[in-house]
Amino acid sequence: MFKPEGVYVAMLTPFDENGEIDELSLRRTAEFAIQQGVDGLFPNSTVGEFVRLSFDEKVRIVEIVVDQAKGRVPVTPGAADTYARGSIELSKEAKRLGCEAVVITTPWYLPVSQEMIERHYEAIAEAVDIPIILYNIPMFTAPISYDVVGRLSRLENIVGMKDSSGSMSDNVNFMDKVRLLGTLDKFNFLVGREETFFPALMAGAKGSMTACAGIIPEVIVGIYRAYKEKDYNKANQLQYSFLKLLRAMNTVPFPIAFKVAMEARGFSMGIQRAVLSDAEKNNLKLVRSSIDEIMEELFGNNYKVDLEKLVSTEEFKQYVINK
Template sequence: MFRPEGIYVAMLTPFKEGKVNETVLRQVVEFQIQRGVHGLFPVSSCGEFIQMDFAEKIRTMEIVVDQAAGRVPVTPGVTAPNPNESIALAKEAKRAGCSGVVICPPYFLPISQETIERHFELLADNVDIPVILYNIPAFTTPITYDVVKRLSRRENIVAMKDSSGSVVDMVHFMDKVRAIGMQDKFNFLIGREDGLFPALMMGGKGCMTACAGIVPEILVGIWDSYHKGEFEKAKELQFSFLNLLRAMNALPFPVGFKLALELRGFEMGEPMQPLSHAEKYNYVNVRSRLEKIMGALLGDYKVDLDQLMKK
């Protein structure tokens, strides 16, 4: 059974005139694979899946799978307000050749833990594809430790992306799964890039984050250093991009992240959610900060797209 492990990209989506920009999406996929990431997570939260209709989500999966061409696993998001839509998306992901799917609790309306658990069970029961749970308290109802423990017993629920940002929560999630002997079949990945190295030290199996696709050199570097036992180097790399992260978060999510990827050479398009006048003013300031930070962090950070697509 497939289980995600390593540096996975929570992919940002390039748009043009309100639609997914296939040309740029293929460039982004190629860039991230060539820079050493281990997997791709399109139709993600930072990828603005909520701004995409059903057909665009499916097309995005197909483009990413086609461009990846089997080099890395593709695990798209299938989150929806109701289980029927999530099941339909997951079946399309299976048809497209994806390795697994990622799902967080239904969004917007308040929801009980019992309903969250049943939502995930219905998906697992109705699709023949590995399922990755996604805990993201900033945008949906948090998943409790015991719900994760019970769901980890299911054969095709294989991992969890935890974006709580809490080391305490991560440790308790892991402990609950360990208590029932499922730790070897259920992987934990962190959803907050600023905690990757600590997560690895605690037994985490990697990350699913936006920064993995913006500065893959850094995130892959942390992973490689950790696995070589070069912990001091991994720690320094972990600290190295926090200023970049803070600058990106100075704009409404995920505008700052898309701006950083735009500065690397990818035409990400206008924000799907219009910015206020004050935010537009701040956008200019953040752009200047990001240019300086990325220059200090990576040196020549601009990607040669022509050379990229020739490889």
């Protein structure tokens, strides 16, 4: 059965000037990541603002990304919802569209017990015929306990976990629980926080699912390749090289500055669905300037991406005509 491994992109969702999904920009971000050597794409992610998307928009995003990927890398979209039926419906759509797996967080907003979380995942796993990747992101949803992850790892179609706790302690304890149950061979751990990518790989993680993999894939893919080649000094240097950028992106409400960073590379992200105050808009201008400077430090003067070489305007016109 499919298992996630390597560098996956938690994809941003670009909007146009009317606040609708920008298909051309979405195709270009997917193509850019693929050409830079990522191992998979994760649309409808947290950084992709899935909570601000309708069901139909989520399905359309998956359609676009799967079509652009054309089987070159796995597509594992988010299928999270506040109740099991919603996740089941999204998972079935992902299966219909040819996705390799789905990524599902715990429910949010209303309080849930660990027993409710476990049953939530069991109900989804029983109802769908597609591999499931657990998603632990305690900054936004209820955390999953080590024991629940261990028990869920025994289900046939639960094949891995994205841990966005940012805690190496949590990461190794999750892996240890699965190891003790003897299911580590069919269950892969991926980190969701870029800051811990290299140390997590050294501890036994099999990859990452992060936004920076789509913004600066050269660096994140470089960490993974250096690790695989046992060039640990290079991997460590790359790990530290982008932390200044990450700190800059986290100085305004998430994920606004992540989109600013994509714009710095030349991609169109469009208008924000979140409404910003005047003070936040002014602060964003300062953050934008800082991110441009950091990009130049990372890549020199050539940090802008030639979008026409990814998906040209003429190619996109043909997509629209054929559709």
